[in-house]
Amino acid sequence: MTSHLDGNxxxxxxxxxxxxxxxxxxxRCAHCGDVSVLAQALVYDAAPGWAVRCRACGEVLxxxxxxxxxxxxxxxxxxxxxxxx
Amino acid sequence: MSFRDWxxxxxxxxxxxTPTAKSIVLEVPGFGGSSAGQHIDVRLxxxxxxxxxxxxxxxxxxxxxxxEITVDLIPDGEVSPYLVHELQExxxxxxxxxLGRWFVWKPEVTAPVQLVAGGSGIVPxxxxxxxxxxxxxxxxxxxxxxxxxxxxxxYASEFAALASPTFEVTYVYTRETPEGWPTPAGRVSRExxxxxxxxxxxxPAVFVCGPTGFVESVASWLxxxxxxxETVKTERFGGA
Numbered sequence: 068m069t070s071h072l073d074g075n076x077x078x079x080x081x082x083x084x085x086x087x088x089x090x091x092x093x094x095r096c097a098h099c100g101d102v103s104v105l106a107q108a109l110v111y112d113a114a115p116g117w118a119v120r121c122r123a124c125g126e127v128l129x130x131x132x133x134x135x136x137x138x139x140x141x142x143x144x145x146x147x148x149x150x151x152x
Numbered sequence: 153m154s155f156r157d158w159x160x161x162x163x164x165x166x167x168x169x170t171p172t173a174k175s176i177v178l179e180v181p182g183f184g185g186s187s188a189g190q191h192i193d194v195r196l197x198x199x200x201x202x203x204x205x206x207x208x209x210x211x212x213x214x215x216x217x218x219x220e221i222t223v224d225l226i227p228d229g230e231v232s233p234y235l236v237h238e239l240q241e242x243x244x245x246x247x248x249x250x251l252g253r254w255f256v257w258k259p260e261v262t263a264p265v266q267l268v269a270g271g272s273g274i275v276p277x278x279x280x281x282x283x284x285x286x287x288x289x290x291x292x293x294x295x296x297x298x299x300x301x302x303x304x305x306x307y308a309s310e311f312a313a314l315a316s317p318t319f320e321v322t323y324v325y326t327r328e329t330p331e332g333w334p335t336p337a338g339r340v341s342r343e344x345x346x347x348x349x350x351x352x353x354x355x356p357a358v359f360v361c362g363p364t365g366f367v368e369s370v371a372s373w374l375x376x377x378x379x380x381x382e383t384v385k386t387e388r389f390g391g392a
Contacts, residue, residue: 070364070390076207078251079193082156090254106254107386135201 072112074105074119080131081105083138087150094145099124102147155249158195159183163243164218169306172225173272174236175211177218178245185215188283189256189276189359189387192221192249196231204230209276209361209387210250211307213283222306224272255359255387259287263357263383266350267295268370270340270362273389274306277361285314293319294350298340298366301328322348340366342373352378357385364388 074090081089090106101123108128109120116132121144128144142148161178168174190210197203206229212220223235239245257265257280265284267277274297284293299305302325311321324344325337350356358379360370367388374384 071388072364072390073386073388075191075252075255075387078191078253079156079205079207079248082248082251088251088253090252104254106252135203 071120072110074108074110076110077105077117077119077131080117080133080138081140084140085150089150092148092150094128094149095147096121096124096126096128097144097146098126155184155251157182158246158248161219161245161247163239163241163245165241166239169222170224170304172236173222173306175220175222176235176239176245177212177220178247179218180247181217183217183219184250185217186210186213186219186250186279187253187256187258188213188279190250190252190279191276192219192247192251194221194231194235195246195248196234197246206231207251209279211275211278211282213279214286222272222275255361255385257283257357257359259283259289259291261357262291264292264350264354265294266356266358267293268340268345268349268358268360268362268374269295269297270366270370271299271304272306273360273362273366273387275361276387277359278307278310280359281311281314281319284319285316290318292350294356295319295321296324296340296345296348297321298324298326298362300326302330340370342376345370345373346377349374352380355383358383359385359387361387362389364390 078090095102107122111118119129130141132139159182161180164177166176191207193205195205208221225236226232269277326339329337367386371386
């Protein structure tokens, strides 16, 4: 069984795409409306990337694919991504 | 240099913490220092271009470009066997950081602090204890540290040396206790958390780090005991 991690582990990968540290960014789950910092989301290894799930309802917030050449972030389950000023 | 750039560190020294865990001190030109609780990504690249990246918590803290991580061996892992068994003084290692600004303690925060560590989850919490000592902070710090056996403990002598009126450690042995230990081996429980940690009435900042199952049990018990979920910060490193 693969055990999940949490959003803290995505600080490095997401720094390749976003200017600010994303572990302190908040997002609202499109399924259940839960609002939390990315650090608290549940992160499942889905090589070559990760599936990020809501801590409250378990639905997919985002999918990240990281290969040697490119990075793709699918934000299908996140609304209102917010970074502290 | 930014935290997102890959840097090259040189191993200054290594030290065994347990039969399967090693501390690695690196000098990293361009590293901009770190806050207590942050981590780095380490990248190992094969000649064919394949790269494996893993996150490791920093045991070190402060403005220095000399950093320390402690790596516990995952026998079938892609990165930790190399770091624990092969890496030697003078070797170079690719890394980026410091990373993560959420699971962080800063000396200017005045709330008391409760740390709860399972196994190698102690590493970022050690950085917080070091930052507390370095700042001569008078904030109350308590650590609950769960290990399987006395031989699995990281930084035992440093924790003993840092004990003070404002820093107290409670050890929990889950499989084997030291000789003469007053209680039998056993896991952290809700009852133990209630008796051995700072109560919710004192509004502590709580940091929990360890294997995923440990972190989730501890965090939910703390909330049941009356801690606000916002004050309980967690970091999971996977594992059993």
